[in-house]
Structures are given as C-alpha cells and as structure tokens.
Amino acid sequence: MGIDKSNVRSVVHMDLPDSLEAYFQEAGRAGRDEKKAYAVLLYNEADKDSLEYSYQKSYPAIKDIKRVYQALGSYFQLAVGSGQGESFDFEITTFTKNYGLDILMTYNALKIIEQSGWIQLSDSIFIPSSVKIIVNKEKLYDYQIRNPKLELILKTILRTTQGAFNDYVRINEKRLANLLKINRMDLIRALHKIQQDGIVAYRPMKDTPQIIYLQEQVDVQNFTIDTEAYNFRKKRHEFRIQQAIAYAEKGQCRSQFLLQYFGEKSKECGVCDVCLNRKSETLTDAEFERYKEKIQQLLRREKLSIAEIADSFAPKRKPKVFKTIEYLLDENFIELEGEKLIWRA
Helix, strand or coil, X not given: CCCCCCCCCEEEECCCCCCHHHHHHHHCCCCCCCCCCEEEECCCHXXXXXXXXXXXXXXXXXXXXXXXXXHHHHHCCCCCCCCCCCEEECCHHHHHHHHCCCHHHHHHHHHHHHHCCCEEECHHHCCCCEEXXXXXXXXXXXXXXXXXXXXXXXXXXXXXCCCCCCCCEECCHHHHHHHHCCCHHHHHHHHHHHHHCCCEEEECCCCCCEEEECCCCCCHXXXXXXXXXXXXXXXXXXXXXHHHHHHHHCCCCHHHHHHHHCCCCCCCCCCCHHHHHHHHHCCCHHHHHHHHHHHHHHXXXXXXXXXXXXXXXXXXXXXXXXXXXXXXXHCCCEEEECCEEEECC
C-alpha cells in the first residue's frame, strides 16, 4: 500500500493478510490525522483455507526441494561438478511444465535453494509480466472491432486469465505467443500498442529471468540445506498465520488482541466490533429477570432446544435471550439433556 496521506478514513481488507505485522501496518494507514477512521476486515472460512494452503506450498518437503534441484540440473544439462559461476536463462512456467511440478511449490523451493547458497535468482523470476484491462467491456468490444489484428490477442488474454478487468493478471509472453502462433517480440510490440491506445496497462518483465549457479552441481545425495534455519522460518510463519486467523475468529477486543501480540498490555477499547457487540448484549438486572421468568415458564411446560426458546422471542431480542440462557446454564438453573434444555427443580 503506497499511500502516505493523513486523512485516509477507511482501509478495507478484502482477505486476511498472512501476518498481524502486515495487517497492523496496512490498517494503520487510516486516521493518521487522529480523527475517526475505520479498519474493516472481510473474512470467511475460505480465507483460512487459502492461508493454510499458501503456507503448505511455501515450505515444500525436503524431498520436493531436492527434486526441484535435481530437475534444475537436468533442465540446464549440467554434469556433476560443473556450472559454478555460470548464468542461465530460466522460465519457470516452461520448467514446471517439462517436469510436472507445481509452480507455486517450485517457486518456493527455488527460494529455499537460493537461501541455502546454491544459486542466485534474478528479481524477474519473482516479478513476471502482468496486464490489466482499464476500459469497460463496451469500450473493449468497440476497440476490438476497430482493430481486428489485435482482437485475437485481447481475446486470448481474457480466455487464459481471470480478473483482468479488476486487477493485474500474470502473463507469460512466450507462452501467449505460442498460443497465438506469432513471434514473441511481435506480441510485446502489440501489447505496447494496445497500452498506448489506452486499453490496457502492461507491466513487462524487467529482463530475462536468470539463474546463476553459486556452487557446482552436485548429485542429490550431496545436496543439503540448512534444515535448522528452514524449520525455524517454517514454525515462525505458521505461528504468524495462526495468530492472524485467531484475530479474525476469536471474540476478543481487536485492539487488545493486537497490542498483546506485540507484547503490550491494554484494556478493552470499547469501540471495535467485538466491544460494541458486547455492549449491545449487556443485560440489566430487570431484563435478566424478565427473560428468566419467561424461559422458566416455557421449560416447565416442555423440554426445548436453545433455538426453540429463542424463536419464542422477537428477533431483535434474541442476542439477549442467548445471553440469558448462557447465564442460566452457568448458574445451574437449566441444563442440557441431549439437545434439549430442562429447568432444574
């Protein structure tokens, strides 16, 4: 988030960041002028699954890291004992396709191999080309009619990517050119032309991806990584993810949770969604007695589930009914018998 303004009123996260450090920094962009501001996090179970999937792919099994290293030597046709100091052009999409590898797992395995001092990766491996359509569908359709030679390029981008109208999507010019059966440089020139016409925003890869061998190629039995450092990073990453998930799911004051994570003590803020929800559910003594009396009457007639009791009250009163039931269970006025509640004599 390259935003440096003091008067940002709202920051909305459409999914859950993989650490509270990242979330805290990004949410902190709001309200720097010390006026009222909002940080909104949209979260559901799919975000948790996505984070955990990304974590698993970020730390491949050692056998998979070795498999990527071995495949790399075969890809560049390196004999054992050769390659040190040499630089090779590298396209991760072609590499993973040739060896039947998962691209995300391979990407992370390469980073681990680099961290262990075997190879060096150029930045362009991690920053592939991308494109975004910056006009609406009607203008795009009109442009395609007026530029039939460019129409197929735009249609192919839309068919091979998802979300190009909303955000930048990754493209591989060589693969795209092969699909279109044209020269790669002709495709790049066409993309620059479409950009100049104001139809797309095109971010080409800075240069050709490179892998530089810092050590000579070894057979897979002699290939090693720093497992202690690897396991430490893995455990630390897992802890950060679990804390981010707990922040979204746990019913604790948001401010208090964040400050505790960073080693600070804090009282409940009173203004976050959790605190406000608790305030709305607070029962006065008179309300508690009133709800208790009605629940007692209902249960003396028959056993009822919690949902059946709640349905006996107006919808707007249900939060306080649930709170009353919670208190009655804690104080042993009522108890569960199977899935039904009974009033204790």
